[in-house]
Amino acid sequence: MYELHFAVPMAGAVLCSLNIRHDSAMLSVLLKHSKAKLIFVDYQFLDTVRGALENMSKSGSSLPDIVLVLDEQLMSVGIDMLQNTTIDYENLVQAGDPEFEIRKPKDEWDPIALNYTSGTTSSPKGVVYSHRGAYLNSLATVLVNEMLTRPVFLWTVPMFHCNGWCFTWGIAAQGGVNVCLRNVVAKDIFSSIVEFKVTHMGGAPTVLNMIINSPDGDKKPLPGKVVAITGGAPPAPQVLFKMEEIGFAVTHGYGLTEAYGLATVCVWKPEWDALPPNERAKIKARQGVLHLGLEEVDVKDPMTMKSVPADAKTMGEVMLRGNTIMNGYLSDEKATQEAFENGWYHSGDLAVKYPDGYIQIKDRAKDIIISGGENISSIEVEDVISSHPAVLEVAVVARPDDHWGETPCAFVKLKDGCNDVTSADIIKFCRDRLPHYMAPRTVVFEDLQRTITGKAQKYILREKARAMGSLTKTSKL
Template identity: 65%
Template sequence: MNQLFKNMHWTSSLRNSRATLFISSHKSLKFCNFSKDHKDQGSWELMEGLFHCSANLVPLTPLRFLERAARFCRERTSLVYGSLEYKWGETHQRCLKLASSLSQLGISRGDVVATLSPNVPAMYELHFAVPMAGAIICTLNSRLDASMVSVLLEHSQAKILFVDYQLLEVARSALDLLCKRTSSKLPILVLIADSDSDSTIDTSSISYEYEMLLANGEKGFEIVRPKSEMDPISINYTSGTTSRPKGVIFSHRGAYLNSLATVLLFRMDLFPVYLWTVPMFHCNGWCLPWGVAAQFGTNICLRKVKPKDIFDNVTNYKVTHLGGAPTVLNMIVNSASFDRKPIDHKVLAMTGGSPPPPQIIAKMEELGFTVSHLYGLTETYGPGTFCVWKPEWDLLAPQERSRLKARQGIPHVGLDEIDIKDPETMESVPNDGKTMGEVMFRGNTVMSGYLRDLKATKEVFKDGWFHSGDLGVKHQDGYIEIKDRLKDIIISGGENISSVEVETVLYNHPAVLEAAVVARPDNHWGQTPCAFVELKEGYDDMDSQEIINFCRDHLPHYMAPKTVIFQDIPKTSTGKIQKYVLREKAKALGSIS
């Protein structure tokens, strides 16, 4: 085609034109103006005809998912909890009535409503009802003690606290503490009862009971819609293991986008059946209270996550998806055989929260689950990356498959970019699978900020990227792999040792049920790896030297633990191993030499 090529011409005669438009809320039927860049009016007329009004520009919000499910799948099952079952029409009505009651209680735009509850139906409903009243849902971790609950209630300025009957004492003590500290109005306490909770409850300081409060609402309630899609929808406090807890703010826009991205990442077809093994108080259940509604699915609620209940529900309701930290998977693979049931349909188990040992993935798959791996932080609305499985990998050996699957993978479709960078120079690390850097995120599914902590917000958004605090590498195919939390890395004789890599080897030892590796001070090396190991039943006579030798056989010498301590592994309510507890313990052991 060479003969067709002509000289370049007409390179700079074109006029430059642009339009800058703002998105805000447009509830009225009036046409609204758009902003015009006065510096650059060249061919502004090009854009004539553009108009934005309620017909074509509305704030993104996951609240629409519920309304859509109620309208078009009114008679499909929305939620199952023991013998209780709701349809989407009912769930919608209940949420409207609850929102109405909240409104009658004075809750309005921007107020915070807190919860302290396991995954009971009320938790699901509150994820819609609270924002439907214009308010912000703040789901507190159900394992917190009264002191921490009181701190978070004060920090969030929550006006109402919904509390499960089993956590009533914690809530009451928290209010007592709060009362002593502040003269502000205390949050209203609303009790979430359960079928077996009637008779024994001490009702003092309780203002309302959930079902009664709900019954009092009006089903014709007009939803308080977000004025802007950037309006906050929820606050999630990070576990705050080492520092003071931070209130991560999610927006309606981010929640909408992360719900859809998570649905796609879960490869969730229409009508999924989702088993609630991830706490809804954890990153709003990875945005899936909203996502399941978007796909007209069925939510199977669980008060407690036990292997028998998982197998029973998975087989009874033909569960299609469940999620959980690797420790939840570990609980499943180490369950008693009489608790198990054969699984004869596809169940996708999404794991995240910490890097899953490849062995656990392999064992889950032997039990009939398909494991997929995601990664994210509270600050990224939960899921941010996932390990996309390429069909050609099916042909690899099982061990190789599990190794690939343990990588954190690639950003979901709602994120703009992820990268691994040197946090000092902000330069990207090479795709060599070796050079470590900090995992950084950019995109609309990154939090709006930390509530009332501008300093921490600015710090974590330094240089226009969200700094995750996780250390990882980039592989040749672009997939990322987390090597450690920044604060969990062990530096021994100037070498970085990934605690995750040492743990992976430990899991290969037949006696090891769970393992966690932290740094122990060392006069010579600075730090050395110290392994905490929980043994399987029947291995009580295991000695630490055997474990150390096993690690030396499978790791470079300097990476093998110098100390092995047999004990139960402490965990957070979301199943994350509490490394800071172990680190304290290792520190208390003193320096080795």
């Protein structure tokens, strides 16, 4: 994947890194929407891709050619398992022309990458990145993380998330070393840090939770300063406190797929060093100020477009603009125009602004649930649960979780005579139709209170979900 972040643009093509957690149904939708001509497949995901291509064949869609990345022990297996043209990755590399002339973009606004905001099968949004935006955000990530020459970066941020938050290109700019993990587990994180003298890493708060709650036998003293940048969901202050307690220097950033990853960072002020540890952690949980690659960030009233007062109380919508904001959504002019209404990108996130200009996210518009750094559409989950023959009404909200950040919690009203349906039945029904991370982990059976317009009163349900506390218990926090 790292090699392809350079090879694909250098060949004059557009890179589309797909989430490895997608199932075959979702993958087929994204392949059709992107009109991909070539798909590179690691052997672990061959079955998923085969299922996606079978779905595409049934609908008469043209299929992309396949390049397989095979384990040495599997070199003799699976090449003929797919009907369309299939090539082995290493053979493809060996057959390359060393004298190939790089196809540079004719215009810096030409697309370099396509990234999907989520796995919404009903209306996937493909975010188009330009060469200019990727270049600027790559350099911004280097500056934000104080990366000197030859950093050693541990990949606990997936490269399919905003092209690894643009670290893919930024590390190359600094002549860095990339340390990759096939599976992100705490024991391998500590071992890699010690063996390769890792200087930087990044990940969602889920990764930080994994680190601080790992068994003592898996933990190892850090050989030096390790800068860990986190984002994707607001981290709990106690998580930041615990990370720094074991030696990590945590930087907290905020961003979106539409902003190439990081857009703001909680830049640390020296005077905050004198504060008690818990106070420092609370401040570090803020989303902060814009990085140098972005033109402006503000918190505005979306109706009047006026900036909210910097009183740390008045909520508004986070809005961004600059060269590190997407070109637009692929083949979706309406959604693009809505996103850029009044000349600003509307994030949909609700925040307050402090007197020093730092912002802090307080809530999420549109009921997006962020679990383990993944965006989950509550509407999509509700649509699946509603299709269950025993379900009359459903509303899905976020339940706080010490490990995942949030998990989907479904409030369900059953039809008369269907009281034998259990929460396990609903969860299994969802898991059979959605990637497992999108399926609810909690199901509550009750009547839903609705507004006069017929909408479920989700703010009440959120309070109930919060009152339940975390499903995952982390006794060390």
